[in-house]
Amino acid sequence: MALPQRIKELRTRNGLSQAALADRLHVSRQAVTKWEAGRGIPDVDNLRAMAALFGVSVDHLLDGTGDDATPAVLRHPVDVASLEPYKPAGRPLGAKSHRAVREAFPDAVIYPLARMRSNNRVQELLEWGLMLAFDTPYGLFGLSDSLSNRDAHYLVQEKNRHVLARVTPKAVEGKELPEPVAGRTFTFGADRFRRTSHPL
Incomplete structure (x- = not known):
């Protein structure tokens, strides 16, 4: 699974809309839409914030490795x-x-x-x-x-x-x-x- 699909999967698993995720990360909803469509890549700060929000490592977010410790x-x-x-x-x-x-x-x-x-x-x-x-x-x-x-x-x-x-x-x-x-x-x-x- 590539980064865009992983972001979308973790977002939906955590019950967040694109707008809600954008609000939590202090970015626009359009930025989240681009990330999930593969038309853009989050910067390092946003990757770290997303990993913390979803309860996974940055490695897991990027390439699926590391512990997938997403809280229920x-x-x-x-x-x-x-x-x-x-x-x-x-x-x-x-x-x-x-x-x-x-x-x-x-x-x-x-x-x-x-x-x-x-x-x-x-x-x-x-x-x-x-x-x-x-x-x-x-x-x-x-x-x-x-x-x-x-x-x-x-x-x-x-x-x-x-x-x-x-x-x-x-x-x-x-x-x-x-x-x-x-x-x-x-x-x-x-x-x-x-x-x-x-x-x-």
């Missing part, structure tokens, strides 16, 4: 808007996404996560340039991403695995992490996450 993707369909908010004890507010992830993983320890999108090299240069030239605040791309992506993220800790869960309006999607999360912050793919100090 779990999907639990749910209409989040129809749920009653779940309010953890001692918290002033509840959330429907809390209820959705609690129903998908009823016996797990679940921590809400704050997601921080990492800039790619071009975005980093633009941020610094705008900050120096126009005295704009640093973090515009992260702010824009936070406003456009309203999905909630959670760290789900079960006996034998840790799962990164994402609650969309129509489903709870979970991806098993390759190793347990030890600290309060961790990186997965192109995103950085920080968990709360108290579980739901």
